[in-house]
Amino acid sequence: MSFFKKMREKMFRSSDRLSEDLDALVEDKASEAPPPEVPTPGPLPDPEKDAPLILDRPVPPAPAPAPTPAAPLPGLPPEPEPERRPGLFGRMFGQTEEPRRILDDAMLESLEEVLIQADMGVETALRVTANIAEGRYGRRVSAREIKEALAAEIARILEPVARPMPLYPSRPQVVLVVGVNGSGKTTTIGKLASQFRAAGKSVVIAAGDTFRAAAVEQLQVWGRRAGVPVLTAPEGSDPASLAFDAMTKAQAEGADLLMIDTAGRLQNRADLMEELSKIVRVIRKKDPDAPHNTLLVLDATTGQNALNQVEIFRKLADVSGLVMTKLDGTAKGGVLVALADRFGLPIHAIGVGEQIDDLAPFDPEEFARALMGLDD
Secondary structure: OOHHHHHHHHOHHHHHHHHHHHHHHHHHHHOOOOOOOOOOOOOOOOOOOOOOOOOOOOOOOOOOOOOOOOOOOOOOOOOOOOOOOOOHHHHHHOOOOOOEEEOOHHHHHHHHHHHHHOOOOHHHHHHHHHHHHOOOOOOEEEHHHHHHHHHHHHHHHHHHHEOOOOOOOOOOEEEEEEOOOOOOHHHHHHHHHHHHHHOOOOEEEEOOOOOOHHHHHHHHHHHHHHOOOEEOOOOOOOHHHHHHHHHHHHHHHOOOEEEEEOOOOHHHHHHHHHHHHHHHHHHOOOOOOOOOEEEEEEEHHHOOHHHHHHHHHHHHOOOOEEEEEOHHHOOOOOHHHHHHHHHOOOEEEEEOOOOHHHEEEOOHHHHHHHHOOOOO
């Protein structure tokens, strides 16, 4: 099964809800038509002023009254109105006409609300709807046409940020992974390490979140599964010291990649900033250019809070790219569009599950179509 199909199936909460909202948006007033104009009656004729000048002209006979339709017989239902049948091609191919609605100000306002509810953010939703209206305003559109137009506009926004994590000739290439606890950071490290290992790269993992035993144990499970060594330290140890030892080991073994997990305790940002700064200072003693990548892992279920996390971690660390996880568990996948529109940071990968192949490079067109509930 392709990742697109898997993503489409697993993003059911987001795409189906959004798709249903768009369908309802069009069908709600599709059948409404403007009332027919009733001509305003003119003034009644004045017999004295409007009398004919020629009195001997023969007066034409009055038209015969229209026949009154016969009343239905007692006990029988009234005759139904003739059914509106589809055109020739519709009958030939079994097609039915899609509901359509005029794209006017009211519909655009409703469309903005739908996108905001999908966590696309107010500014991004306004910009997207404005671009959708261009060339379509005043026309009758179907739900399918709106979804196709939205998918194309979303893909256009996401295209510049869809870039894989760059690989450098430095050995080891140091990848610092940051994010709040529970964002899927540990799982993402394990999946990336497994994928790099499968691609022929040698990888070392440093379990730098030394304050959470569960994170260390989870990384060890992934390390065994991928055949990648995981360096640990006693609970509560200095993460920077562990990072230094991991750097020494990776250099000695000629590893291609060193992935360093970090803590994500935002309750005390000052402590976290000092901890990350110390890790960077220590590994730069081994390589002045390290870390070569700083990945921020975001949980899609947090919605608009993901924007706040990007703001915070850009101040705490020099974030170079994003990974979005748990898109299968949210009805608010539009936050990825808001992130791209606001920050322009590269989006390297997205995750829609717990399996090894549920983390894949970010494809903007496939994501946009899956988000809109459109088929491949």
